[in-house]
Amino acid sequence: MKIAYLDCFSGVSGDMLLGALVDAGVPEDYLHGVLAGLSLPGAALKAERATVQGFAATKVTVVCGHRPHHGHHHHTHRHLADITALLRAAALPPQVRDRSLAVFFRLAEAEAAVHGTTVDAIHFHEVGAVDAIVDIVATVAGFAFLDVGRVICSPLPLARGWIDCAHGAIPLPGPAVCRLLEGVAVYGEQLDQELVTPTGAALVRELATDFGPMPPMRLGRTGYGAGSMTRGDGRPNLLRLVLGVPAEVVETQEVEVIETHLDDWNPEFWPHVSERLMDAGALDVGLIPMQMKKGRTGFLLRVIGEPATRMAITTVLFTETSTIGLRLRREQRMTLPRRTVTVATPWGELPAKQIDTPAGTFIAPEYEVCRRTALAHNVPLRLVYDAICRQPCSQEEPP
Numbered sequence: 001m002k003i004a005y006l007d008c009f010s011g012v013s014g015d016m017l018l019g020a021l022v023d024a025g026v027p028e029d030y031l032h033g034v035l036a037g038l039s040l041p042g043a044a045l046k047a048e049r050a051t052v053q054g055f056a057a058t059k060v061t062v063v064c065g066h067r068p069h070h071g072h073h074h075h076t077h078r079h080l081a082d083i084t085a086l087l088r089a090a091a092l093p094p095q096v097r098d099r100s101l102a103v104f105f106r107l108a109e110a111e112a113a114v115h116g117t118t119v120d121a122i123h124f125h126e127v128g129a130v131d132a133i134v135d136i137v138a139t140v141a142g143f144a145f146l147d148v149g150r151v152i153c154s155p156l157p158l159a160r161g162w163i164d165c166a167h168g169a170i171p172l173p174g175p176a177v178c179r180l181l182e183g184v185a186v187y188g189e190q191l192d193q194e195l196v197t198p199t200g201a202a203l204v205r206e207l208a209t210d211f212g213p214m215p216p217m218r219l220g221r222t223g224y225g226a227g228s229m230t231r232g233d234g235r236p237n238l239l240r241l242v243l244g245v246p247a248e249v250v251e252t253q254e255v256e257v258i259e260t261h262l263d264d265w266n267p268e269f270w271p272h273v274s275e276r277l278m279d280a281g282a283l284d285v286g287l288i289p290m291q292m293k294k295g296r297t298g299f300l301l302r303v304i305g306e307p308a309t310r311m312a313i314t315t316v317l318f319t320e321t322s323t324i325g326l327r328l329r330r331e332q333r334m335t336l337p338r339r340t341v342t343v344a345t346p347w348g349e350l351p352a353k354q355i356d357t358p359a360g361t362f363i364a365p366e367y368e369v370c371r372r373t374a375l376a377h378n379v380p381l382r383l384v385y386d387a388i389c390r391q392p393c394s395q396e397e398p399p
Contacts, residue, residue, distance in 0.1 A: 001149035005214045007240035008154050010231065011195025012204055014135025015060055019225025020241035021142035022047050023058035031060075034141045035134060037091035040064075043130050045138065050226045053236035057224035062131035080108045080119055083133065092137065099140045099206065107202045110179040132199045139203055146243065150281070152215055152308045153208040155185035156201075161192030177201045183311070185211045191233055209281065210311040216253065217244030255283065255333050256307045258314065260323040261290070263298030273320045280316050281309030304333075338364075345387040347377050352388050363389055 006012065006020075022028060028047045035045055043064045050059040083104050087097050108119045115122070143151065158173040158181075165174075172194055173181075180201040189195060204211075220243040227237040267287065274285045284304045292298035301321065305313050307330070317323055337356040342349045343363060350373060353364040370384040 001246065002147055002220070003215060003217050003244050003246060004143065004146070004148040004151045005217070005242040005244070006151065006153040006204060006208065007214075007242060008156055008196075008204070010227065010235060010237045010239065011157055011159075011197075012153075012200035012239055013197040013227060014132060014139060014199040014203065015062070016225040016227045016237075016239035017139045017200065017203060017241075018045075018060040018135060018142065019047070019050075019058040020223040020239050021139065021146070021225070022060055022223070023225060024146065024221045024223025024241050024243055026142040026145050030145055031138050031142065034092070034096075034138050038086070038133070038137060039090065040130055040133065043134060045134065052224075052226050052238055053234070055224060055236055055238060057226040057238055059226040059228075061228075062134045064130045080104060080122060086133070087137070090137075092141070093144065096137065096141045096144055099144075100137045103136050103140070103202045103206045106180060106206055107176070107198060110176040110198070110202070113179050114175040135199055136203060140207070143207060148243070151204075151208045153204045153211045154213075155187055155211055156181065156204070157189040157195050158186050159189040159191040159193050159195045161194075163194050174198060180205050191231065193229065193232055210308045212308040212310065214242065215306050215308040216247055217242075218247040219244045253333050253335065254307065254330055255304050256310055257329050257331055258303045258305070258310070258317070259327045260301050260317065260321070260325065261292060261298055262301055262321060262323060263292045263296045265299070265322040267299060269320065273316070276316045276320060277303055277313060280312035281305055282313055343388050343391040345373075345384070345391060347373050347379075347384070347387075350384075350388060363391070365389065 006017075018031075022031070028045065031045050031047075035043060043062065046061045046063050048059055048061075050057050084101060087101055087104075090097065092100075105119070108122050111122045112119045158177070161172045162169045163172055163174070172192075173196060174194070176198045177196050180198065181196070184205070222243070223241040225239045225241065227239070229237055231237045270287050274287070277285045282303050282305045286300075286302045288300040288302065290298055290300050301317070301323075303313055303317070310328070314326060317326060338353050340351055341354045341363070343352050350366075350369055352366055352369070355362055355364055365385045365388040370381055370388070373379075374381040374384050
């Protein structure tokens with residue numbers, strides 16, 4: 001599974017995301033094909049190399065009727081139903097179509113809350129423009145092309161000032177941006193310019209599983225996307241996309257421990273909850289019986305994860321258990337070097353973990369692999385375990 005880390009040191013917008021994706025390896029021809037599937041007359045993409053404050057980057061521009069679209073413009077208003085119909089009629093992979101619709105639904109919810117109306121009544125102004133539709137769909141398609149399984153975003157910088165839009169002058173950060181980023185890590189910038197656009201905020205809120213530091217990974221490609229403006233403080237207006245694969249870090253690591261006490265919850269749900277927590281990025285989970293106040297039997301639920309997975313893990317806990325509060329703390333952990341290998345067994349080559357310790361190296365079986373093998377071949381589980389522990393590794397899996 002690939003990891004994408006969005007380093008938004010100068011904010012985020014649709015064109016910056018697209019530029020970073022192209023710079024990181026998404027072919028421009030592929031994006032042209034995505035645009036053709038949208039059937040938007042006169043719309044085209046243009047990707048070109050740019051140098052921003054001495055840094056090489058890629059600038060992607062949406063051109064409509066031979067006019068490049070930058071910033072905010074007055075275009076035909078669209079309702080959510082119009083955009084939904086357009087995307088459902090488009091020749092797009094279902095995953096790309098559905099994720100793009102989810103981004104627009106987030107925008108509609110935010111705009112409706114800001115203007116005190118309903119999602120169906122919202123007129124999309126700037127975000128209903130052709131360039132924003134292309135930015136959203138092409139960005140979602142770009143992450144799908146790169147086969148990214150997990151997106152983490154850095155905390156976002158929010159500047160001050162004013163910007164003109166269809167409703168007149170509005171303060172920065174825009175009200176819709178503030179609504180979209182509720183619960184997200186942000187920080188202030190002393191700059192009178194828009195750093196986070198509604199389109200950019202909706203995209204990262206939908207695509208990212210959490211907002212925080214870069215997770216442990218083996219670094220792959222890095223791409224830089226250029227924005228359409230020049231920052232007033234002389235800093236580069238770029239977005240950095242870092243691609244990699246998960247990697248165990250041998251040195252001491254910082255982890256986040258999330259706990260809660262449960263005394264009104266059905267423990268039969270635990271296998272389902274633990275699986276969802278692991279899918280959300282937890283490193284380990286545990287459920288410990290305990291005696292609680294008023295003589296009631298309860299449980300201590302503990303989750304250990306990387307700080308970057310906090311949002312995904314807490315979402316599972318709040319939706320799948322009866323907890324109404326969580327305790328969070330940072331701790332240090334130290335792990336032994338380990339890697340996935342394959343070992344020869346009477347039932348074929350099976351994956352296992354090879355772990356290096358001060359006393360030597362040993363092979364550790366993977367429970368689920370052994371369980372599936374035992375069931376498939378109708379043999380006792382302990383025989384599969386024993387066979388893996390006895391055999392030397394035959395090859396190491398490629399990273």
